[in-house]
Amino acid sequence: MNAFWTEADTAPPALEASRARAPVASREALERAAHEAHKLEKRLCRQVGQAIMDYHMIEEGDRVMVCVSGGKDSYGMLDILLKMQQRAPVSFELIAVNLDQKQPGFPDHILPAYLEQLGVPFHIETQDTYSIVKKVIPEGKTMCSLCSRLRRGILYRVADELKATKIALGHHRDDMLQTFFLNMFFGGKLKGMPPKLVSDDGGHVVIRPLANVAEKDLVRWAEHREFPIIPCTLCGSQENLQRKQIGNMLRDWEKQYPGRIESMFTALQNVVPSHLMDTKLHDFEAVRTTGVAEPDGDTAFDLESFPIPTVGGLPMRIL
Ligand code: SF4
Numbered sequence: 001m002n003a004f005w006t007e008a009d010t011a012p013p014a015l016e017a018s019r020a021r022a023p024v025a026s027r028e029a030l031e032r033a034a035h036e037a038h039k040l041e042k043r044l045c046r047q048v049g050q051a052i053m054d055y056h057m058i059e060e061g062d063r064v065m066v067c068v069s070g071g072k073d074s075y076g077m078l079d080i081l082l083k084m085q086q087r088a089p090v091s092f093e094l095i096a097v098n099l100d101q102k103q104p105g106f107p108d109h110i111l112p113a114y115l116e117q118l119g120v121p122f123h124i125e126t127q128d129t130y131s132i133v134k135k136v137i138p139e140g141k142t143m144c145s146l147c148s149r150l151r152r153g154i155l156y157r158v159a160d161e162l163k164a165t166k167i168a169l170g171h172h173r174d175d176m177l178q179t180f181f182l183n184m185f186f187g188g189k190l191k192g193m194p195p196k197l198v199s200d201d202g203g204h205v206v207i208r209p210l211a212n213v214a215e216k217d218l219v220r221w222a223e224h225r226e227f228p229i230i231p232c233t234l235c236g237s238q239e240n241l242q243r244k245q246i247g248n249m250l251r252d253w254e255k256q257y258p259g260r261i262e263s264m265f266t267a268l269q270n271v272v273p274s275h276l277m278d279t280k281l282h283d284f285e286a287v288r289t290t291g292v293a294e295p296d297g298d299t300a301f302d303l304e305s306f307p308i309p310t311v312g313g314l315p316m317r318i319l
Pocket residue numbers: 143144145147148235236237238
């Protein structure tokens with residue numbers, strides 16, 4: 001692995017002839033929009049490249065099965081991975097996979113047409129899990145747990161059949177933070193969503209190349225690229241209420257205290273087990289005096305204090 005993942009630049013888009021003929025004011029707006037899109041593309045590539053490098057997600061000869069649902073995140077993931085494939089220091093294959101669960105109204109022509117036009121190898125797996133779930137789960141009860149269990153099993157089988165060495169999922173930074181808070185608030189655990197893991201059946205390596213990417217950037221990228229988004233409400237199931245609440249909480253925090261999300265995300269990569277309380281992670285029994293003063297060590301008697309962030313030179317209200 002080396003820095004090529006993140007170093008290579010993308011060329012700024014050329015202004016099309018038709019744009020060049022536009023009136024000056026709208027031409028400037030178009031140029032500005034093109035410049036912003038170029039910046040966004042560079043950022044997405046850099047963040048995906050960094051995640052691939054930091055967590056050793058993709059290696060020489062990998063065959064990566066990219067799970068595509070028709071939502072903005074998985075479209076964005078595939079799009080950026082295709083760009084990374086051109087510049088990466090290792091050679092790897094991508095194969096896009098969509099599972100058509102036969103939800104009522106699922107427009108099954110959209111993804112094949114899009115993927116064909118993209119020129120990426122793809123496979124559409126059709127399995128009517130919707131009918132199974134409807135039959136088994138009583139009316140009004142949430143169907144997600146059975147539905148996602150069935151989906152997982154099918155995708156593992158498809159990965160085997162396609163001889164995929166990695167399965168890529170489109171979860172992003174905000175999904176990871178939400179999971180962290182869900183686990184803390186409702187599960188009593190300090191546990192997030194790993195960027196790379198072994199699947200529950202023990203047979204697959206799952207990667208999350210969007211681990212460093214903010215959801216708002218994926219929204220903007222989807223608009224810019226005009227992905228043919230397929231609605232995610234077709235099954236009629238209720239959205240996960242707790243996840244929605246946590247998402248709103250995080251968005252409110254970010255609005256009130258800009259930079260907080262960034263800081264929390266950095267914290268996930270900066271864990272100090274000796275300053276938590278898990279006896280499995282730190283040997284408290286072995287704590288002994290060293291007789292050596294450490295200027296940066298714990299003062300123990302005082303509570304830690306932090307610099308107050310400022311907005312426009314004035315101290316920000318932090319609570
Ligand atoms: S929202 Fe619908 S498609 Fe998604 S897991 Fe739940 S039941 Fe399945």
